[in-house]
Amino acid sequence: MDDSAPPAPASLSERIRARIQAAGQRYHANDNIAQFIDGQQELGALEDEVAQRIQGLLEALVIDTESDHNTHGTARRVARMFLHEVFKGRYYPMPRVTEFPNAERLNELMIVGPITVRSACSHHLVPILGKLWIGVLPSEVSNLVGLSKYSRLADWIMSRPQIQEEAIVQLADLIEARLRPEGLAVVLEADHFCMHWRGVKDESHMINSVMRGVFLHNAESRKEFLQLVRGGGG
Ligand SMILES: [Zn+2]
Numbered sequence: 001m002d003d004s005a006p007p008a009p010a011s012l013s014e015r016i017r018a019r020i021q022a023a024g025q026r027y028h029a030n031d032n033i034a035q036f037i038d039g040q041q042e043l044g045a046l047e048d049e050v051a052q053r054i055q056g057l058l059e060a061l062v063i064d065t066e067s068d069h070n071t072h073g074t075a076r077r078v079a080r081m082f083l084h085e086v087f088k089g090r091y092y093p094m095p096r097v098t099e100f101p102n103a104e105r106l107n108e109l110m111i112v113g114p115i116t117v118r119s120a121c122s123h124h125l126v127p128i129l130g131k132l133w134i135g136v137l138p139s140e141v142s143n144l145v146g147l148s149k150y151s152r153l154a155d156w157i158m159s160r161p162q163i164q165e166e167a168i169v170q171l172a173d174l175i176e177a178r179l180r181p182e183g184l185a186v187v188l189e190a191d192h193f194c195m196h197w198r199g200v201k202d203e204s205h206m207i208n209s210v211m212r213g214v215f216l217h218n219a220e221s222r223k224e225f226l227q228l229v230r231g232g233g234g
Contacts, residue, residue: 012049013046016036016037019036020036029090029122029160029162030122030160030161030162030163030166030167030170032090032091032160033090034090035093037091043091046091047084050078050079050082051078051079052075054074054075054078058075086118086120088156088159089157089159089160092156095152095153097152097153098145099144099178099179100144100145102143107137107139107182108137109221110135110137111133111225112136112147112150113131113133113229115131115133115154116132117129117130117188117190119158120162121192122161123194124198126194128191128192128193129190129191130188130189130190130191131188132171132187132188132189133185133187135183135185135215135225135229136183137181137182137183137184137215137221138181139181139182141180142180142181144179145178145179153175157171157174168208168210176212181213182214183211183212183213183215184210184211184212184215185212185215185222185225186209186210187207187208187209188209189207190206190207192206
């Protein structure tokens, strides 16, 4: 190899990774990296690179994408699905959510759900489908957001390769930071298709919860929330 040869130009994913590293940020599967991608045009170029690499994956799987019309466009379809649909929570900025002050000084427990959760496990990239409930107890100084915004935020967090336990902590952190409620409770009940699909029957269904503030410290509040979720959620 000639030492004087210029280094091969970095791929776009390498350049994006270098920007993230320079900023000292994490880029795990469930981290959002939208701020390091320069607009729709660059995202389009990243889609080209991902499509190319998925084509390589299909070739490694010894699938004849030339004569098999079913898989001819698969690499492009999967790249598009990953970047713009099922993993969009990594590549797109947080949806716009406008907070407003608690002018009426509401202090009643409010529950949103069941919100449909569509995610994928970080281990196998296979779907996780489930239902989510969010309970918020506002204080006089809390911010509020419209009810539909909770599902938008949840969708943004879940549309990434996830781990169920980390997903609800990320969602709780996000809601807590924006609303500063007196109490916050999140319950997620989900089916892990990597278990169903691969025939590993154990623990395919998983329920977990995060309790903050009054729901953590007050057993009565927690009980009230869980009873309402069970009564309404089915
Ligand atoms: Zn899995």
